[in-house]
Amino acid sequence: MAQLELQNVSLSFGEKQILDSVNLHVNQGEFVTILGPSGSGKSTLFHLIGGLLQPEKGSILLDQNKITGERGHISYMPQSASLLPWRTVLQNVILGQELTGVKDTAAARQMLQKAGLAGYENAYPHELSGGMKQRAAFIRALLSPQSVICLDEPFSALDELTRLEMQKWLLSIWQEHQKTILFVTHNIDEALFLSDRIVVLSQKPARVLREFEVPFPRPRSEEILLTPEFLEVKKEVYYTLKQGASMS
Known part of the structure; x- marks a missing residue:
């Protein structure tokens, strides 16, 4: 905090x-x-x-x-979800962690499950609805250090x-x-x-x-x-x- x-x-x-x-x-x-x-x-x-x-x-x-x-x-989340289209949902949400050299995929999977995105870890952004993209983007912001x-x-x-x-x-x-x-x-x-x-x-x-x-x-x-x-x-x-x- x-x-x-x-x-x-x-x-x-x-x-x-x-x-x-x-x-x-x-x-x-x-x-x-x-x-x-x-x-x-x-x-x-x-x-x-x-x-x-x-x-x-x-x-x-x-x-x-x-x-x-x-x-x-x-950590910044803009108006559009701004997910990288070539990365999966899981890869997108751990991006902030990757940039600092510390990845916690277990925590990311847990957060995705709480966000109703369980089963979409390996999906790509174009396969998500607008609300799902925003959830993934917020989880990325939340997981950033x-x-x-x-x-x-x-x-x-x-x-x-x-x-x-x-x-x-x-x-x-x-x-x-x-x-x-x-x-x-x-x-x-x-x-x-x-x-x-x-x-x-x-x-x-x-x-x-x-x-x-x-x-x-x-x-x-x-x-x-x-x-x-x-x-x-x-x-x-x-x-x-x-x-x-x-x-x-």
Whole structure:
């Protein structure tokens, strides 16, 4: 487990400012979601955390150690499953371990079984449904040695029912392993259902508008989505998000 922190992070591409003094933190074992308008720079934050981009100002710390511009400290799962088509499911999920020279195929097989992918270890990505591919991609992230996982809208391409099933599955796996997760979405229901905290960003240049502590106890079931309490918090998040979308 690990603590991740961004301190006054700013970034521009040419004359266009993307991020403006963004501060956020994710505590050990916490599930934090970044919520913002489309194009607000949510994915750019992940590229900065992963060391693919360098901020103009500010610092990124992991366990109080500065990792600004450094790669290899986080496990990253993009919107598409990004499984290698020439590798089997088992070979895909142990890829992160292979890169560090430590393979645990027994643990990988156990995780695949828990994910409902038993019997598909030797299948190739084109033989899987969208939900199965996402499960395999998340297991790959979970089995990687890094203690922080960044998930970039991993369920956005799935239909509503499959998406909800994947959210419930993700919660069950995360609660078992308690890794530190930073999640990006523009779906308010998803953010509230999954998270401990929600960080709402404005439109570009992105600033942190507000943080919400999600008040619902764990474990959570889908019934919570239709309760008056859930809808009340959703309304508050929605109006904050709407405010952020109108800023320039």
